[in-house]
Amino acid sequence: MRLTNPLRPIVLIVVILFSSPCALLAKEEKSIRVGFFPNLTHAQPLVGLARGSFQARLGADVKIDTKLFNAGPALMEAVFAGGIDIGYIGPGPMINGFIRSGGEIVRMVAGAASGGAVFVVRQDVKVDSPKDLEGKTLASPQLGNTQDISLRIYLRNNGLKPKGSGGNVGVIPIHNPDIMNLFREKQIDGAWVPEPWGARLVRETGGRVFLDERDLWQNKKFATASIIVTTGFLLEYPELVEKWLRAHVEVTEWINAHPEEAKEIINAELKRITTKGLPKEILNEAFGRVEFTYEPLVESINTFADYAYELGFLRQKPDLSNLYQLDLLNKVLTEDGLGPITAVTE
Template sequence: MTARPARLTAALLAAGLLASLGACSSSAAGEPAAGSTADASAAAADLAEAPELRLGYFANLTHAVALVGVDDGTYQEALGDTTLTTSIFNAGPAAVEALFGGAIDATFIGPNPAINAFAQSNGEAVRIVSGATSGGAQLVVRDGIDSPEDLVGTTLATPQLGNTQDVALRAWLAEEGLETSLTGGASDVTIAPQENSQTLDLFKAGELDGAWLPEPWASRLVVDAGAHVLLDEKELWPEGDFVTTHLIVATEYLSKYPGTVKKLLEAEYATSEWIAANPDEAKTLSNTVIEKLSGKPLSTDVLDRAWGNLRITLDPIASSLQTSADHAVAAGTSKETDLQGIYDLTLLNEVLAENDQEPVSDGGLGASGK
């Protein structure tokens, strides 16, 4: 385990003290609205905390704020007496299934699985409480593919049907006039959702023509298997900024244990600040954790390339979420969904205020309006 810098521990202690002082001055009047922590914060002198927090995340660099903060002990330190247990997933739909099944309480995840979870539960089951990462997704392909037209007749991989990269690929292909199938029927391009490690092996064997992948897997195909970038997803977004990973919490857990969720967000904030101040050390630690979780570290070339494609941010970049939802509808992986209420950034903005940071926006999709 990497020793935590003194200034990181100090940040956690400061956040905890400010939270405590803020809680003591809160009003105890009124009942909280369902799914909203805004009123819950004002309704209780002490925010309730859980005996356990079961957290999901992936062994991907796009989840660096979890890789680093869990491994170096920041998350458990922030949670205090609440026991932290973790589960590792390959893609968002599997994490959502675990959350729906009661196996986890919160998870770092991509936008489209979060949208699907919200839609499937009629807006009741989950809330997005924070951002985590922007960027870090690319369509990488073999030699001989240099334009969308060259993709006709090819087979491309994604991490899982309906995950963020799967939706992005299907939507982009549709915009380029290329048909895909969700059921394996006739199409211009065949999409084969699968484990990322399997994608690397099949691409090396010449059985795949490319893949739309998050980091570090896009860089692994480029550096380790000779792929080249056909499209960097950031080219599709204003100023190249879009949500790749954010943090969702089961609404019931958020309503019952807002104190624990706030401490989780304090840990995420402290970790993100440390990553920003120590990017090289954070990059190395992330790689060490990936080795622990997957059995193999990233090469230096892969690590450097992948890390440079990411931006760690607690801003969920809410403005990009509706577009992601529209992409899912266009791709046929989701029905049109009213996203009003999908965000509850109350606790995050409390944490940011306590650290003299500007609040982040929910893009008008906050839980208070539901």
């Protein structure tokens, strides 16, 4: 009589199940949720995703789930809702979200863009000096976003106040496409916007650049976009964050070395996302105002934090000492012979 092991069929089933390709794929596949805007200042995700640079670095077993936003506050709300792992965002909403979470929810791991924000006014409206803004109606992309903070600080520094704060300047936070429409309809007199919306206001609605924000900053450099990572994702998947940063640095270097090819890709992506590409003259004008970088430009972010506090967007004076986590960026830069970056983080 032949004896059999009663556990043998069970063992065989388990071995077959966990050695099947489908089971291994389900076990190993990861997803990374990335948020950004269809703006020129977010060129790296536009170019890098189109060229497959991020996917190549992450590997075929990592799914990139992209999510688009009009402005930073909306992206930060998605972070709080647990819907974003990595995001490209301006200083204002990044700082606000960091402080709101008690310094827990995100870390800033790299820079993305400097410049690329302008204050545009209508040609038929007399605005030759800040004093001429009295009684005017102005717009920004969203309450508390980076351009909104810059506009309000500019008014304050020139002795002006918005309506509702004891002044007579109207400040309306609305989406960039709506700013275009209101400009055409002459319902607003000016707007502080990121590129390519500034160039579009000039070329498509008859506006003129009253102020290039670079002229307000030392060396004409200030953070327009940075990369944030949720703290939980960074702790659980530091290797994926490092791979993303490696691709980000590569894409940044590629854009700066191949500007004409980069413009074509950016325009194709903007057309795919918004259904409308940009005429060459608009793209060239907007592109010329943006510097694509991985440098964090920490000092300008600290200044934005002070501005947000002074304007009342933050209830307490900000301490950003735990916001900046640049070790992975410096690791990538050092290995690529580009770094490291030293930054004042307090």
